[in-house]
Amino acid sequence: MRVHLVNPSDISFGIGVITPRWLYVLAAATPARYGDPIITDETLERFVPENIQAGDVVGIGIHTGNAMRGLEVGRLARERGAWVIYGGIHATLFPEEPKNLGAAHSVVKGDGDIVWAKAVADCVAGTPQEIYDGGRIAADRFLPARWDLSPPGAYMWASVQTVRGCPKHCSFCSVWRTDGQEPRQRTADTVIEEIVQLRRLGFRFIALADDNFYPVTLTDLKQARKQNNTEKIAELEGIRAERFDLMQRLAKLPSDMVFFTQITMEAGEDPEFLDAMREARIKGALVGVEAVTPEGLKAVFKDFNASGDELAARLRTFKEHGVHVLGSFIFGLPTDRKETFDATAALAKAADLTFAQFVMMTPFPGTVDFDKWEKQQGDSVERVDGVPVTRYWLIPGSTRPKHFMEHATMSSEEIRARTQGVWDNFYSFSAVWKRAHCVKSLKSRLAFVLISKLYRQMYANTGISTDSARRKKANRWARWLAKPCQRLFQGKPMPDLAMPASTPRSPFLVLEQ
Ligand code: B12
Ligand code: SF4
Numbered sequence: 008m009r010v011h012l013v014n015p016s017d018i019s020f021g022i023g024v025i026t027p028r029w030l031y032v033l034a035a036a037t038p039a040r041y042g043d044p045i046i047t048d049e050t051l052e053r054f055v056p057e058n059i060q061a062g063d064v065v066g067i068g069i070h071t072g073n074a075m076r077g078l079e080v081g082r083l084a085r086e087r088g089a090w091v092i093y094g095g096i097h098a099t100l101f102p103e104e105p106k107n108l109g110a111a112h113s114v115v116k117g118d119g120d121i122v123w124a125k126a127v128a129d130c131v132a133g134t135p136q137e138i139y140d141g142g143r144i145a146a147d148r149f150l151p152a153r154w155d156l157s158p159p160g161a162y163m164w165a166s167v168q169t170v171r172g173c174p175k176h177c178s179f180c181s182v183w184r185t186d187g188q189e190p191r192q193r194t195a196d197t198v199i200e201e202i203v204q205l206r207r208l209g210f211r212f213i214a215l216a217d218d219n220f221y222p223v224t225l226t227d228l229k230q231a232r233k234q235n236n237t238e239k240i241a242e243l244e245g246i247r248a249e250r251f252d253l254m255q256r257l258a259k260l261p262s263d264m265v266f267f268t269q270i271t272m273e274a275g276e277d278p279e280f281l282d283a284m285r286e287a288r289i290k291g292a293l294v295g296v297e298a299v300t301p302e303g304l305k306a307v308f309k310d311f312n313a314s315g316d317e318l319a320a321r322l323r324t325f326k327e328h329g330v331h332v333l334g335s336f337i338f339g340l341p342t343d344r345k346e347t348f349d350a351t352a353a354l355a356k357a358a359d360l361t362f363a364q365f366v367m368m369t370p371f372p373g374t375v376d377f378d379k380w381e382k383q384q385g386d387s388v389e390r391v392d393g394v395p396v397t398r399y400w401l402i403p404g405s406t407r408p409k410h411f412m413e414h415a416t417m418s419s420e421e422i423r424a425r426t427q428g429v430w431d432n433f434y435s436f437s438a439v440w441k442r443a444h445c446v447k448s449l450k451s452r453l454a455f456v457l458i459s460k461l462y463r464q465m466y467a468n469t470g471i472s473t474d475s476a477r478r479k480k481a482n483r484w485a486r487w488l489a490k491p492c493q494r495l496f497q498g499k500p501m502p503d504l505a506m507p508a509s510t511p512r513s514p515f516l517v518l519e520q
Contacts, residue, residue: 031152061088068095078109085110090130181373190222211498257287259507285329322358339368
């Protein structure tokens with residue numbers, strides 16, 4: 008009996024950009040008595056059903072974007088006589104789908120770190136349960152990943168999660184509802200151990216795969232102080248101090264290492280935090296800008312973001328402190344008008360963003376927007392070959408509608424074309440070359456151009472609602488660009504790298520009372 012773990016994908020660039028972390032965490036959760044699991048990441052290579060023997064256990068992780076392919080993989084595995092278990096955010100939200108459409112024996116909801124061993128053992132004993140609830144485990148129970156099982160040289164970035172959950176409540180995001188609003192933060196020791204192991208293997212670039220790397224803001228602390236809530240103050244200061252501790256330890260790792268994370272714009276008001284990020288070599292961060300107007304931000308419950316002139320200044324602060332910003336914007340919000348596209352393109356330039364992505368509003372399950380949209384559709388929901396559009400991920404790409412949420416003043420095609428225009432504008436050769444001057448040598452500039460082009464190919468035109476012809480074209484380009492880019496990310500393995508010494512706990516942080 009062998010355990011297989013499959014990350015489904017119908018798009019493959021041949022080279023993986025970021026490691027799908029769940030594969031290697033579940034590998035760590037697989038009891039040793041079953042041997043090392045066989046890992047298939049379909050972003051690298053196609054799943055081969057013939058490799059499955061009757062009685063094997065096959066774990067499949069799905070998010071909404073790869074659910075359809077995942078269900079197909081499950082059916083293929085079951086035909087071979089395997090036990091089929093699903094997990095991941097999509098299976099957590101719709102556990103009946105793997106059962107009805109993906110030939111599942113079991114579905115694991117929530118975190119798989121602990122419950123996976125039981126699910127496998129039950130299958131081996133021939134008594135699988137339909138549902139296992141992994142819940143939200145505490146941070147000290149998160150398992151470090153089995154990076155020794157990752158194929159050498161296959162990925163550009165490894166991914167290490169340092170904190171799970173986010174205290175905010177943006178309407179388009181499912182994280183705060185599935186992972187919770189309480190930050191579950193790993194200790195610096197466990198994170199650093201994993202990163203050292205990755206550097207030993209030759210990974211120099213690490214994505215800190217966090218929902219929000221800045222879970223405690225200065226405003227949160229001020230508020231707790233104002234309320235004289237001593238317990239809350241201690242909790243928040245503890246979380247913040249641990250962040251600084253982690254960053255001080257990252258700073259002691261080999262100087263060729265580069266980190267990237269996701270963070271809210273509020274960090275732009277916290278120079279001490281930004282400086283610590285720079286020292287830690289967290290050279291870039293995805294910042295969810297989403298909208299450039301106060302109305303747009305209100306529409307997505309993100310009014311803690313700045314807008315107007317203040318917005319560009321806030322974003323520039325990151326770069327002034329040595330942290331490059333990948334700005335993320337959403338188009339198709341109810342408040343968007345034709346002018347919004349040009350205003351966004353102008354803001355992206357004025358804010359001196361290093362990278363940007365412009366995504367079309369998509370109602371992801373588990374979000375407030377999805378619930379509202381599904382309710383609005385009611386019984387008169389449009390269907391494609393019998394499938395309601397509120398289950399759009401089950402509609403093949405060739406017939407899937409391109410945009411789901413009707414807009415009061417623009418057609419879906421208009422929103423798509425204008426969004427495309429903003430991508431083209433931001434990633435035009437001259438604009439990229441100008442931005443490339445943020446690095447010094449000619450070689451680094453050329454690398455910057457290559458990476459910008461790869462990023463654009465991978466994300467523009469590959470959204471969940473894009474038609475297959477566009478996807479194929481973007482895919483061809485990305486595959487062509489991925490190989491040379493990947494070489495830029497490789498480091499020489501450092502098998503003897505030692506753990507950096509831990510630092511005394513950071514001194515108390517300077518805050519106005
Ligand atoms: C890092 C990240 C990325 C990275 C890297 C992706 C990668 N290769 O891993 C990048 C930036 C590339 C990315 C891109 C996108 N992402 Co993303 N991403 C994340 C993030 C922040 C962390 C993922 C992670 O590594 N987690 C750590 C692992 C250990 O946790 P996990 O995956 O949840 O796995 C645990 C459990 O779910 C469970 N489990 C998972 N699989 C399985 C399988 C089995 C068999 C079992 C038993 C259990 C199990 O056990 C695991 C351990 O506890 C998540 C948010 C989150 N909190 O997960 C969003 C998230 C997954 N992304 C999301 C989205 C929407 C996207 C994009 C579509 C964004 C966009 N518009 O372009 C793209 C899609 C890219 C693609 N085609 O895959 C959504 C998915 C929503 C949904 N309903 O599917 C999430 C949840 C964030 C959100 N805002 O809602 N993403
Ligand atoms: S979009 Fe970002 S800030 Fe908003 S809830 Fe999700 S993770 Fe948190």
